[in-house]
Amino acid sequence: MPAVDFTVALFCRVDDELADVKKHALADLHPSEVVTLGMLQALRGEGPCAFYRWVQKELGTLFPRLPERTRLFRLLVQFEPLCQRFLVQPTFFGVADSYGIELVHPWRERRAQRQVARKGLSNHRWIVGAKLAVVTDDCGRIVSFDVAGANVHDTRFHPLIEQWNEQMIVLADKGFKAKDYNPANLKICDKGSWNERMIIETVFSLWTVILSSLIAFWHRSKHVWLIPAPPSTFAPLGAAKSNLNLRPLRFEQTRTTG
Numbered sequence: 001m002p003a004v005d006f007t008v009a010l011f012c013r014v015d016d017e018l019a020d021v022k023k024h025a026l027a028d029l030h031p032s033e034v035v036t037l038g039m040l041q042a043l044r045g046e047g048p049c050a051f052y053r054w055v056q057k058e059l060g061t062l063f064p065r066l067p068e069r070t071r072l073f074r075l076l077v078q079f080e081p082l083c084q085r086f087l088v089q090p091t092f093f094g095v096a097d098s099y100g101i102e103l104v105h106p107w108r109e110r111r112a113q114r115q116v117a118r119k120g121l122s123n124h125r126w127i128v129g130a131k132l133a134v135v136t137d138d139c140g141r142i143v144s145f146d147v148a149g150a151n152v153h154d155t156r157f158h159p160l161i162e163q164w165n166e167q168m169i170v171l172a173d174k175g176f177k178a179k180d181y182n183p184a185n186l187k188i189c190d191k192g193s194w195n196e197r198m199i200i201e202t203v204f205s206l207w208t209v210i211l212s213s214l215i216a217f218w219h220r221s222k223h224v225w226l227i228p229a230p231p232s233t234f235a236p237l238g239a240a241k242s243n244l245n246l247r248p249l250r251f252e253q254t255r256t257t258g
Contacts, residue, residue, distance in 0.1 A: 003058045011036045011062075017085055028065040031079055037063075038076045038083075048073050087144065090168035091137040095200045096161055096176060096186075098122070098154050099207065103129035118149030133157035135170060140199045143168070161186050171197050 015032040023030040029037075041051045052069040066072065100122025104111075109119060109128045117128045127150050134145045146160045154175040161170045162183035170186050177188045189197060 004062060007036065007040065007059055007062055010039060014039070018082060021082070028067050029063070029075065031082065033063065034072075034075045034079045035082050037072070038079070041076070088137055088141045090135075090143050090164050091139075092169065093138050093196070094135050094143060094164070094168045094170045095138075095140075095197050096133065096135045096157070096170045096172040097197075097200045097204070098131050098133040098157065098175070099204050100127050100131055100150055101129045102127040118151040120150030120152065122150055133160055134200070134203075135160055135164065135168075136200055136203060137168075138196070138199075140203045142203075158183055158186070173197070 011032060014036050015030075018032045018035065021031045037055065040055075041048075044051060044054070046054065048069060052072065055063065055066065060066070067075070100120075102122075103117040106119065106126060106128050109117070117130065119126065119128045120131065121127075122129075122131065129150045130147055131150045131152060132145065132147050133154070135143045137143055144160055144163065146157055148156055154172075155178040157176070158178070158181075161172070161176070162185070164170065165183060165185045168185060170183075171189050171194050172186060174188055174190070176182075176186060182188070187194075
């Protein structure tokens with residue numbers, strides 16, 4: 001699909017959801033345009049410089065008043081809370097799990113003064129990075145999420161599960177089990193039981209390519225424009241609940257002859 005056509009379709013759906021958000025009188029971009037650009041950047045899995053060049057080249061006609069690059073990414077941080085509107089509603093059953101994001105090699109730990117990565121265990125190995133915890137519905141779409149350093153235990157994300165008490169029963173592995181207290185709506189599953197939980201592994205596998213492309217960007221910035229991954233990003237586009245065959249987008253590039 002051409003980039004212009006996809007961007008127009010995405011903007012229409014974003015603008016419908018953010019119809020009550022007004023544009024500032026002195027702003028160059030409407031909040032719906034900023035959120036649309038943020039979603040495109042997350043879907044493409046590129047850093048700020050490469051993404052900004054792509055927008056100038058491919059979408060210049062749609063965003064004639066595009067602000068300077070650093071200003072644009074400050075706007076992404078400013079309007080990041082609007083992403084919460086695109087999360088899906090909880091279902092009767094849900095799944096919780098954490099995903100380790102390795103930002104730097106362990107040998108390079110503490111070499112950067114502004115390093116935000118932390119050393120911890122993820123998937124039975126040591127990483128230096130962050131830990132992303134998500135709660136999904138029964139179709140693998142994101143209901144809520146949280147981010148912390150890789151050095152925290154999965155029980156650190158209990159509030160993420162407890163907020164859906166009396167609304168959702170959340171299935172999780174033994175990594176979320178605490179000695180003293182567990183949320184009432186948390187069901188700890190033994191290995192090999194409740195295989196419905198594997199849907200979240202499908203979601204994690206779809207993130208791998210996108211997150212690996214954003215490692216450099218995440219390592220240099222405390223503030224991350226964190227769109228809750230492909231399934232929930234496509235949810236406002238009316239994707240079918242059972243459709244999990246999502247891949248990082250590859251738009252058709254405009255070619256000139258002469």
